[in-house]
Amino acid sequence: MKHPTILDVANEAGVSKSLVSLVMRGSDRVSPSSRKAVVEAAKKLGYRPNAAARTMVRQRSYVIGVMVSDLHNPFFADVIDGIDTAVTDTGYRAILTTGNRLPERERLAVATLLEMRVDGLILASPVFGREVAIEASQTVPTVVVGKAIRAPAVDSVTTDDRRGGEMVVNHLVELGHRRIAHIDGGSGAGARPRRTGYAHAMRGHGLESEIRTVRGSFTEEGGAAGMRGLLADATRPTAVFVANDLAAIGVVEVLDAEGLDVPGDVSVVGYDNTALAASRRLGLTTVDQPRHDMGRVAAGLILEKIGQDRETPRRVVLPPKLIARESTGPPSDSEQS
Amino acid sequence: MKHPTILDVANEAGVSKSLVSLVMRGSDRVSPSSRKAVVEAAKKLGYRPNAAARTMVRQRSYVIGVMVSDLHNPFFADVIDGIDTAVTDTGYRAILTTGNRLPERERLAVATLLEMRVDGLILASPVFGREVAIEASQTVPTVVVGKAIRAPAVDSVTTDDRRGGEMVVNHLVELGHRRIAHIDGGSGAGARPRRTGYAHAMRGHGLESEIRTVRGSFTEEGGAAGMRGLLADATRPTAVFVANDLAAIGVVEVLDAEGLDVPGDVSVVGYDNTALAASRRLGLTTVDQPRHDMGRVAAGLILEKIGQDRETPRRVVLPPKLIARESTGPPSDSEQS
């Protein structure tokens, strides 16, 4: 249960601690015979370097810390994948902490990473206030993913949600739709730009008079409520753009219950390209965020910033992508105008 | 960008480094006036304790390391939640690394944690071989979650999948079913005990002659293929127990395509109680594993083992729970025997 140190290895191999250190770091200024002796002694004793000691003297941990607000959101799994990909083979390693969407826990999670003296900090959609990110950015390169934060030293990586909203409208207009409604995500993250993009594209197609936005949320129930609201009206939309995939499922359920066919009677579009949307049973047209790339880019920004001290913050905005599936199609003839 | 140390704070406050250390650790043998001076100096300088230095001298990191094989599986989000819950307010903190289902990456992820000298190690469904867990267990308390590993010093926390299989059969028999088939998970984790539980319960109900197992996998396609196999037969089962929720969706799709109603013509049961299953659109009857509890128990075992050196390994097996939803119902009259 007690860890052997570099000194134990040195004794075992009959050399000095410095030589053991050189071997461990893969130096080429070591004779083959000493190298062999050290490697064997290390293996025999089960030696494992002590990162804490190394961090102390090197004044670098070679660790990137990632604070994830919510592991339940599959979004982050891909982002983390991307980070891992970018970090591998650079000599750096990534460790994660999570805050469970609770500001207080998130703060603690970040503190843990900072006390460990991570060389870079990635904050994935933090829910806490800007000040935590700003404070962290004063001592360590910091990137926020999935949320734009305005601060002199904080980089960010986001997707262009406004553009995503526009793409949805363009897709539906191309199919022949005109009466396109939007069930929004209320005050949720990214809800506003999606709404703006929708309205902007509608106007761009000369469909100002058809703009119809009802309030929803990023939940199944939010989508269902929004759809019930739309159905209460005199004229039914031929297509609905919903704030995210989960809410879109609520919409589809309501349409099912009313005996309306998707996409025959109403086309439905979600957002986020979750596994739910991809399932063949649902086949939901949706908007994909380049999650993996977001992680890769975030890690890249950190590594770049560790290298040389850049002063101006970078705000990277990546393009979304429309994924057309079976939940959208041309409006039925009777509906066409 | 340079971190102030305890010595900087001491200078600023006009006291010794030892006193600063006492204040930081919340000792009560400090006069109110010195405490105030230290606290203010620390805040002014933005002091943050250095965990690496503390770990060195205390020979303890007060950190629990968690290696997660795959963050895409929502299963782990709940397990991690449970770990966090158990660890909060004990003075310990949890950090995560991930291996992306790749044995080599997993090994690296574990090495990272061990080098950081975590005080306890939780391995969530590792795909690497037992030897990694065994080696780790020689230097640090180790618990494996979601997989039973047989080794003298490795604890484990799993769910009773055999019992889960039995519960499914019992539920279906209670509804009046007799022709109950099983589409298994092939060689996937937990597939075998579920299959065994199914067969055992069938025999228990005197339905030996009705036992019908076809090979599938833990994927949508695996479930679909299995169901097509079953439909090719002369007599159709009135109920199907599928290896997991994802595969169950494949089964439902095939039944839909064949114009068969769920549960009117065929009842379907999944396993894992994923968000997919819970969605009202699907309403899949399934078996829930107490994921949160699994995490809590795992962390508890670690904390207990850190406290005093226990020698015999613990193997905790938690009970699963059947969640009845709309995908199961009584067999139609014509089918009843």
Place this chain on the structure above:
DNA sequence: ACTGATTGTTGGAACGTTCCAACTCGATGC
């Protein structure tokens, strides 16, 4: 044979904290 370079090896200082024994100083007891 002597100088200089090259290769391999070494001990000591440093990193930032905690712990401990030791110190000061005013109050208390006789």
Place this chain on the structure above:
DNA sequence: GCATCGAGTTGGAACGTTCCAACAATCAGT
């Protein structure tokens, strides 16, 4: 008035590593 006590404070050693200047041994060139 002196020993004793306790509260508050202190400096030094230690933790395990890396880095550096310095050393020993071998070799090449003159």
